[in-house]
Amino acid sequence: AQSVAQPEDQVNVAEGNPLTVKCTYSVSGNPYLFWYVQYPNRGLQFLLKYITGDNLVKGSYGFEAEFNKSQTSFHLKKPSALVSDSALYFCAVRASGYSTLTFGKGTMLLVSP
Amino acid sequence: DGGITQSPKYLFRKEGQNVTLSCEQNLNHDAMYWYRQDPGQGLRLIYYSQIVNDFQKGDIAEGYSVSREKKESFPLTVTSAQKNPTAFYLCASSLAGGPIDTQYFGPGTRLTVL
Numbered sequence: 513a514q515s516v517a518q519p520e521d522q523v524n525v526a527e528g529n530p531l532t533v534k535c536t537y538s539v540s541g542n543p544y545l546f547w548y549v550q551y552p553n554r555g556l557q558f559l560l561k562y563i564t565g566d567n568l569v570k571g572s573y574g575f576e577a578e579f580n581k582s583q584t585s586f587h588l589k590k591p592s593a594l595v596s597d598s599a600l601y602f603c604a605v606r607a608s609g610y611s612t613l614t615f616g617k618g619t620m621l622l623v624s625p
Numbered sequence: 626d627g628g629i630t631q632s633p634k635y636l637f638r639k640e641g642q643n644v645t646l647s648c649e650q651n652l653n654h655d656a657m658y659w660y661r662q663d664p665g666q667g668l669r670l671i672y673y674s675q676i677v678n679d680f681q682k683g684d685i686a687e688g689y690s691v692s693r694e695k696k697e698s699f700p701l702t703v704t705s706a707q708k709n710p711t712a713f714y715l716c717a718s719s720l721a722g723g724p725i726d727t728q729y730f731g732p733g734t735r736l737t738v739l
Contacts, residue, residue: 556730558728615667615668
């Protein structure tokens, strides 16, 4: 089985401060992990993914994520938040041997000016 | 201009009617997917197809049907058997359907049952 949890429904951060959106996963086998962002009434946009190798993955718009195998986590981070980063963020996992992607329920990020 | 298009953007349906949502891609991707999004529930997989003329049920296929007659197209029909069809529907595609392939999403169709 495979599952992913986003423990926070909403994250609030002030513009210019660092942000973290949390994601933990559970899989049998090697995990392949993805982050997507969704703006209101739009489709999902791909941010980054972890396949193998370096645990720190850099993606679009200044976002990065750190894969931690011992904690089964893949938290999304950005050093300095922008108001325009306010959106819904989804973490997703797919284990080797599985044919589908499993999404978390999403975390709403609100960046205040 | 490559990408995934979905139409219509908004769709209204009366109870008891079947409706078909369109999804087209010009990315030359083999795999295509349909997801349903409800507030607070994330994305749930309805159907997916990894090759023309073949498709598999996802987690919530009941009340839905699909076809994959062309590589570029993967229409979804919401039938009258779907008890609660009001939702945001998202189509996606990926290169080959493999575990490391990134899925790219269309802009979505919002279906409302009147």
